[in-house]
Amino acid sequence: MPIFPGDPTPKFESVLNLERDNVNVSRITLGTHTGTHVDSQKHFITNGVGIEKESLSKFIGEAVVMDFSNKTRGDGITSYDLDNYSSLIVPNDIILLYTGTSDYWYDDYMDKVGKKFTYLDPSAAKWILSHKIKSIGIDTFSVEKYGSKEALTHKKLLGSGIGIIENLNSNLRQFVGRRVFLVCLPLALKELDGSPARAIIFDILD
Amino acid sequence: MPIFPGDPTPKFESVLNLERDNVNVSRITLGTHTGTHVDSQKHFITNGVGIEKESLSKFIGEAVVMDFSNKTRGDGITSYDLDNYSSLIVPNDIILLYTGTSDYWYDDYMDKVGKKFTYLDPSAAKWILSHKIKSIGIDTFSVEKYGSKEALTHKKLLGSGIGIIENLNSNLRQFVGRRVFLVCLPLALKELDGSPARAIIFDILD
Numbered sequence: 233m234p235i236f237p238g239d240p241t242p243k244f245e246s247v248l249n250l251e252r253d254n255v256n257v258s259r260i261t262l263g264t265h266t267g268t269h270v271d272s273q274k275h276f277i278t279n280g281v282g283i284e285k286e287s288l289s290k291f292i293g294e295a296v297v298m299d300f301s302n303k304t305r306g307d308g309i310t311s312y313d314l315d316n317y318s319s320l321i322v323p324n325d326i327i328l329l330y331t332g333t334s335d336y337w338y339d340d341y342m343d344k345v346g347k348k349f350t351y352l353d354p355s356a357a358k359w360i361l362s363h364k365i366k367s368i369g370i371d372t373f374s375v376e377k378y379g380s381k382e383a384l385t386h387k388k389l390l391g392s393g394i395g396i397i398e399n400l401n402s403n404l405r406q407f408v409g410r411r412v413f414l415v416c417l418p419l420a421l422k423e424l425d426g427s428p429a430r431a432i433i434f435d436i437l438d
Numbered sequence: 439m440p441i442f443p444g445d446p447t448p449k450f451e452s453v454l455n456l457e458r459d460n461v462n463v464s465r466i467t468l469g470t471h472t473g474t475h476v477d478s479q480k481h482f483i484t485n486g487v488g489i490e491k492e493s494l495s496k497f498i499g500e501a502v503v504m505d506f507s508n509k510t511r512g513d514g515i516t517s518y519d520l521d522n523y524s525s526l527i528v529p530n531d532i533i534l535l536y537t538g539t540s541d542y543w544y545d546d547y548m549d550k551v552g553k554k555f556t557y558l559d560p561s562a563a564k565w566i567l568s569h570k571i572k573s574i575g576i577d578t579f580s581v582e583k584y585g586s587k588e589a590l591t592h593k594k595l596l597g598s599g600i601g602i603i604e605n606l607n608s609n610l611r612q613f614v615g616r617r618v619f620l621v622c623l624p625l626a627l628k629e630l631d632g633s634p635a636r637a638i639i640f641d642i643l644d
Binding site for chain 1: 446454482626627634
């Protein structure tokens with residue numbers, strides 16, 4: 233997986249070894265926003281809640297998977313882009329945004345995509361609020377434009393209690409245009425600004 | 439949460455700070471078997487699969503929650519103990535074993551429980567195989583007796599493809615005697631011997 237510039241470098245070290253110690257045990261060193269992860273309010277909000285207090289019900293439920301792989305990389309998804317999906321969503325839905333930049337994860341992400349990943353324009357954050365979406369997921373580093381100091385999208389979403397899942401992987405592509413059931417579970421890490429999470433999608437059969 | 443003797447000490451460090459850097463980001467340092475976690479085959483099996491290859495379907499499904507809080511701490515749960523629940527289970531079930539030692543997590547675990555936690559006797563591992571249980575969860579450090587060199591219970595279960603969830607917390611107590619629906623999702627950490635995981639239980643309504 234690619235690492236956001238400035239985030240800690242992940243490390244996975246053997247601590248106990250099956251041949252020597254009769255057991256394999258490892259030490260994981262990982263940033264809170266590395267790989268697929270959930271942001272807590274604390275990521276951008278003063279006195280915001282830590283990840284252990286984010287309600288899991290935001291990250292479990294029906295989700296509409298939207299295809300924005302036709303956007304130019306580096307551009308923001310706007311409220312107008314989301315309007316194309318208005319008829320498909322109902323209040324309390326989750327929306328999952330496939331941008332296609334996750335397709336480069338395993339090879340040459342930093343060459344081909346790097347800081348030019350598709351993000352969520354602040355107008356999209358307003359749209360998400362007004363449509364009563366409970367959380368959003370995206371297959372890029374961040375919902376925010378790279379280098380933004382104001383972090384308007386994060387602040388609008390987190391400040392309004394809307395969940396944010398970032399760095400979903402390219403498995404998302406298989407589900408574009410469909411309504412699915414998402415379960416995404418961050419670790420309950422006390423007072424932290426986010427946590428790596430495993431996300432799974434279930435088919436909804438008609 | 440208590441830390442198994444010899445396991446890495448968890449650390450949670452601030453890397454970027456909201457006041458200074460406009461964002462909170464942290465570094466997590468955590469053992470693969472610390473807190474609620476899933477073992478992969480690689481924990482005890484030479485050439486066993488890593489946690490990213492353990493099928494999630496083992497950790498999602500109907501589960502029977504069994505009460506062994508009446509066992510003397512430090513004793514093993516045997517096949518005879520499990521026989522009391524034979525009529526409640528069907529093939530492909532998960533079983534979740536509440537021993538009560540998790541009730542001491544937040545206070546004085548190492549004083550009151552320490553190395554004397556309830557574990558799974560190798561006879562119980564055989565029972566689990568013969569009853570076609572797909573995975574087991576327990577609210578103790580380990581399914582193994584403390585200090586066991588042979589690790590017969592782990593090797594029997596992992597070697598047979600049966601999932602192991604350890605260090606479930608004392609929320610499990612609320613569900614004793616009931617059939618519930620479990621979702622437990624470890625992180626997809628490449629070739630590792632285990633991973634911290636978030637576990638949730640859904641009610642099954644009649």
